[in-house]
Structures are given as C-alpha cells and as structure tokens.
C-alpha cells in the first residue's frame with residue numbers, strides 16, 4: 554500500500570471530490586485527518602465514517618476556512634495536505650455577497666491553509682484543487698483552434714463579470730437529463746470524479762509532480778452529449794481544445810465518458826436524486 558504509515562489531511566471532506574479522495578487515501582493505507590465544518594452533522598459525515606479503513610485510520614476535525622488557524626490541529630503531523638474545501642454553490646446576486654460568500658472563503662481559506670502548512674515541518678507537499686474557471690476566462694474568448702493547457706490564466710476582470718451562479722456539478726447532469734441548459738453550459742467539460750481523486754493522490758505521491766494540472770476529458774465536449782441542432786453552430790464557435798498530457802504523465806488514464814455517465818445515473822437513481830420522467834414522450 555503506497556500510503557502505509559503516511560498521514561494526509563483533506564479539507565472539506567464532506568464534499569463531492571474530497572469524499573472520493575478520503576476513500577482512495579484510506580484504501581491506499583494512509584491515515585487521514587479530515588476537516589469538516591460540523592463533525593456532529595451525521596447526515597454529512599456518515600458516508601465518510603462508513604468507509605473501509607475509517608474506523609482505524611480516519612479522524613474528523615472541526616474547521617472553518619474563514620477562521621485563521623482553525624486547520625492547524627488537522628494539519629499538524631501530516632506528510633501531505635489536500636486542500637479541497639471551497640464554497641461551490643452560490644446564488645448571491647450582488648457583488649458584496651459574491652465577495653463574502655465565495656471569494657473570501659476561497660482566497661482567505663487557501664491562504665489560511667497554506668500559512669498553516671508552511672509552519673508544519675512534517676508537510677512535504679500540498680495539493681490544492683481549483684477549477685477550469687482559472688484557465689478558460691480568456692480575452693479574446695477561446696475559439697475552436699485554441700488548446701488550453703496549464704500555462705493559461707483567466708483574466709481576473711472576466712471572472713468578476715461571470716454569471717455568479719455556480720451549480721453543483723452533478724446538478725448539471727440532472728439538468729441535462731431533464732433537457733435543461735444550465736448557464737454557460739456550452740463551456741462545460743466532463744471528467745470522472747474517480748480520475749480526479751486519483752490525480753490528487755498521484756500529485757502527492759509522484760516525486761516529480763509540480764505546478765498546475767488540468768484534468769478534464771479531452772475528447773468529449775457538451776456538443777457530444779447534448780444533441781441540439783439549433784445550438785450546434787454556437788457550440789462549434791465556443792468549443793476549445795484542452796491539452797492533458799501533463800496529468801497523463803502522473804499515470805492518469807481517462808475513464809470513458811459513457812462509463813462515467815452510466816455510473817452517475819445509476820448512483821443518482823439509487824439515491825433517489827433522479828427519476829426518469831415517464832409522462833414526457835421526449836424523455837426516452
């Protein structure tokens with residue numbers, strides 16, 4: 554087991570991506586110190602406590618991104634830190650709320666975690682999760698011949714002008730199944746959360762890993778999933794290519810999109826989060 558004897562901290566462990574990282578770390582033999590906002594909220598933590606190896610090697614710590622030093626106890630003694638906690642859903646309509654509810658926890662929270670890591674002599678590497686929003690907001694807008702890689706940076710002003718409503722990634726799938734178009738969906742790409750969590754761990758384990766990594770399925774665009782002739786032209790214009798050679802060097806092989814979507818739909822149905830409408834003849 555790659556992680557045997559090693560200790561890793563995962564922030565925001567109740568979240569979608571972080572939960573998978575905790576699961577994979579435990580399976581690889583790591584001891585995991587996971588931060589959550591409310592350890593007593595069993596609705597959010599019971600899936601973590603039920604994971605294989607959790608009883609022996611998972612400990613939950615209470616931490617809030619905006620409280621300076623609140624991650625200290627969880628980070629102390631760790632070999633690696635995976636900083637995943639960040640607000641992802643937001644319905645704020647005014648810029649001040651946008652700043653307070655999204656930007657502050659994301660930026661100040663990351664600084665808080667990094668400062669604590671810098672003080673902890675045991676920490677050898679920190680892996681921070683971001684979003685493709687940090688590379689796609691270019692000016693002029695990306696076109697079909699642009700190949701996005703880790704050297705791209707979004708223009709900060711473009712990001713501030715963006716539609717301030719962020720949906721859960723899985724809600725995107727539910728919306729698609731229901732025939733809805735989420736805002737800005739033309740720009741969306743997909744990637745299997747199991748590939749994402751493995752990439753995080755490889756970014757810690759592979760000695761040569763460094764800098765930024767983009768992980769999205771390079772071959773599938775929204776156009777391939779959402780067959781909509783009316784918007785085909787627009788989708789062609791807004792499409793861009795992505796270079797994922799760097800993350801492949803970590804040993805990541807992309808799960809085929811068919812498998813990702815199939816497993817997502819099975820899981821949504823198991824959890825009663827999606828029921829195929831039967832009364833609508835367009836949904837078959």
Ligand SMILES: NC(=O)c1ccc[n+]([C@@H]2O[C@H](COP(=O)([O-])OP(=O)(O)OC[C@H]3O[C@@H](n4cnc5c(N)ncnc54)[C@H](OP(=O)(O)O)[C@@H]3O)[C@@H](O)[C@H]2O)c1
Pocket residue numbers: 564565566567568569570571589590591597616617618619637638639640641642658682683684685722
């Ligand atoms: N999912 C995707 O498709 C996707 C794609 C690209 C990038 N990302 C990035 O990956 C990261 C995680 O995304 P996700 O989809 O896994 O999100 P998620 O399921 O919404 O999880 C977010 C986590 O952050 C925690 N959190 C939020 N605000 C916090 C605060 N003030 N203090 C402490 N913890 C806080 C949440 O805790 P509570 O449970 O207490 O709310 C939750 O555990 C984000 O940075 C996101 O931008 C995600």
